[in-house]
Amino acid sequence: MKVSIATRLAVMFAVASLAVFSLVGFALKRVLHRELDQHQLSEVNTRLDYASMMIARNDSAERWQGVRNKLDALTPLDGSARFWVMCPDERFQYGDQLELLRERLSTLPNGPFVLDLDEHSLRASARRIEANGQRPAVELVTAVDSTRFIGTQKAFTGALVALCLGGVALVALLGYRIARMGLAPVASLSREAQSLSPRDLSQRLKPSPLPRELGDLVTSFNGALDRVERAYAKLEGFNADVAHELRTPLTNIIGQTQVALSKERTADQLEEVLQSNLEELDRLRAIVNDMLFLARADQGATALDRVHASAAEEVSKTVEYLEVLQEEAGVTVRVEGDAQASFERSLFRRAASNLLLNAIEHSEPGAEIVVGISRRDSEVRVAVTNPGAPIPEPHLERLFDRFYRADGARRNSRDNHGLGLSIVKAVAKMHGGTVFATSAEGRNTFGFTLSSTPTVMASTLPAQAPHEAPERTDAPLLERSHPGTS
Incomplete structure (x- = not known):
């Protein structure tokens, strides 16, 4: 079952708020516990100090009854506060269950302690009061019932849990609503995208108003x-x-x-x-x-059987192979420069022959075609330049497209099917290079580059591709109807 983004965000908001509320609630509970504990200790110590002062001033059994009366007055009827005075002389004792208290407190601890008596948890404190006159030394114990404090903590904890759960539910609900509002542009964008028709490819999504x-x-x-x-x-x-x-x-x-x-x-x-x-x-x-x-080539094929050889030597073999065509067209070809490159010979000759055939077909008799070979950083550049009419810039960008002709009325354009330069582009791509075309000052230049770093082999191509320029043999000349045109 697919869960919407708004629901996921609401759940994440709920989990995050639960974690935050839990931490805050735990901290508040600890603060309340500490404050109630301090309040109990303060009450116990206040009663202990007051009772200690009264007992310390007493020095005779006749006056002890007055101490009893004051301790009775300080003891609430609900028993929330209690006093005990333990002494070897029974005349100076106070409180009930003294024997049980002595059993529970065989040795009185120093400072506050918890006393469980009559199923009540009491917060107590003890103090020894030295002898005075007829009164011997006594042990004074003062205790405060913790029941009401424990009840306060339980009520606070219950209220805190209820508020936390309610807050989590409220945050989840508000988070869901906020997420729905925030994702409204996405829903609108989805509806707009669904309205795009395959019959009208010019349709576009509106970028505004959107986040x-x-x-x-x-x-x-x-x-x-x-x-x-x-x-x-x-x-x-x-x-x-x-x-x-x-x-x-x-x-x-x-x-x-x-x-x-x-x-x-x-x-x-x-x-x-x-x-x-x-x-x-x-x-x-x-x-x-x-x-x-x-x-x-479009499927990702790369050049196989690459060798490291002279680019000028391979171009010269191609020029020699096209010698008869040069003579028929009345043009000459000159090779300038050289560079060592890694390439597949059959593919390299095929690209070079297509560029040369393109230049031959679009050069006037007596023209000189120059093949320039150079290295730029990690690339080897092969450029074929021939004199010719200027080619407009818009055409230059598309000359390597399949079946594209800058001018269908140009000489021999009907004899060519417009794939020669596309094949040059494919060969360059298979060697990790690119193609280029320029037209300036009455000279047109077409060429390609080869990367010095071999590319990873993706698939294979026929070793003997159509129109490649093999080494000089008695085989028939390349067909003039296959080179690309500019």
């Missing part, structure tokens, strides 16, 4: 909703882009196949159709492979 703590919570929650809205919008755009990219080659395949089947074709014509369909199917395969790669 500061809840205001901070609402701000954080609204921030989470902002991120969800952006992610949802990005996902919708991503799904639309995927559908668009897949629809184009599928439409081409279907259209070409329908045309080919509309009438009799020669073997050469059918071969041409199959060749064209193969190109479109290869484009579909590339998109699917890239999407699988990015999906695994």
Whole structure:
């Protein structure tokens, strides 16, 4: 059974008040006990001093009757105060039950003591009075009945317990009401949150009027909703882009196949159709492979089989592999700087080749592309710079998003599915690095960083990923339809 916060707070208030009231009640009871004890002692000592003064002045048996009369006058009818005078000479004795008193008090203690007599608890004190004239030395005992004092303590304790329990119940009730009032903004906030519709992602909770703590919570929650809205919008755009990219080659395949089947074709014509369909199917395969790669990277995959090697050497091998494409585009590539880094070769070459293909496709003939490699603290920085038209700042922040193109009308934009730079970002993330893009003074720079500290392996990726730049062999060139675009 779930217990509400208000009930929990009320119980905690009750427990805390019970502890406080108990401590206060215990202290008050101790104070009352001490004060009543002092009051009894004061009364006993006062009666003892007065009786001692009368007996000390007595010096004969003839005058002892006067002492008896005064002691009788000092003794209340209810017996709440009593006197005893014990003496070897019976003429100078006073009080009843002297023999029992002598048995109880074989030796008189010094100072106050408790005397139990006739089922009564008496607070008593004794004093020896020296002889005077005919009167020998006597022992004077004065006692006060403690019954009324004990009754006062019991009544006080009962009243204190009743007040304590009543106070605890009152504090619990008030605490519950206060907690309900204090948590009212939470209930209102909960109702407002329940009213949020999944059909309208722009809805937000109102941060005011709310307590500061809840205001901070609402701000954080609204921030989470902002991120969800952006992610949802990005996902919708991503799904639309995927559908668009897949629809184009599928439409081409279907259209070409329908045309080919509309009438009799020669073997050469059918071969041409199959060749064209193969190109479109290869484009579909590339998109699917890239999407699988990015999906695994998003799931937390990290670079495996990392080696400590020269970044410039790996970039040079990639540049050599793309030599034919450079010649076709009429551009040159120069590598500047070097740094030792820890990376997985296949992934590093894949990121470098995507950046180089992006620069080649967006450079005019005769342009020089510069690959700069440097170290900054614990990171190795790889930057590919090519001359080109300025890219607006808003586009720079999104160039590494999937299927994003700054300008769909730019050269070769229809031949690329917009995942090249996204793959660069994924490779950088798998190596604990980041990506960057700048555009200034007619030169555009795209790059990524690698962390010198290896990251913990979370999952695996295919060793031979699509579009990686293997060492120079007779294999066919990388497909120009797969790099990312700026």
